[in-house]
Amino acid sequence: MAxxxxxxxxxxxxxxxxxxxxxxxxxxxxxxxxxxxxxYELNPDKDDRPEHVKKNLEETNE
Incomplete structure (x- = not known):
């Protein structure tokens, strides 16, 4: 056996x-x-994540 x-x-x-x-x-x-x-915080213009992901991250940070 390896x-x-x-x-x-x-x-x-x-x-x-x-x-x-x-x-x-x-x-x-x-x-x-x-x-x-x-x-993504430094480059908000390049944030290509779906809206539901962004919303979940905002809710968890509050």
Whole structure:
């Protein structure tokens, strides 16, 4: 039986929101990482999420 490889988990903090998230790939420039929420906050014109998603996020932030 073959052994499973353990994936290494990397944890990073968003530089704007302080939110911690994890990934299985190492970032080349971790000091430049931001969360998806922070990206959309900085670029509202590029926010292409459906309206119901935006509404749910607003309700949970209140």
């Amino acid at each position: 052994r499973k490889k353990k994936k290494e988990i990397f944890r990073y903090d968003c530089t704007l929101t302080g939110e911690t998230y994890k990934t299985t790939k190492k970032a080349k420039h971790p000091e430049e990482l931001i969360s998806v929420a922070a990206y």
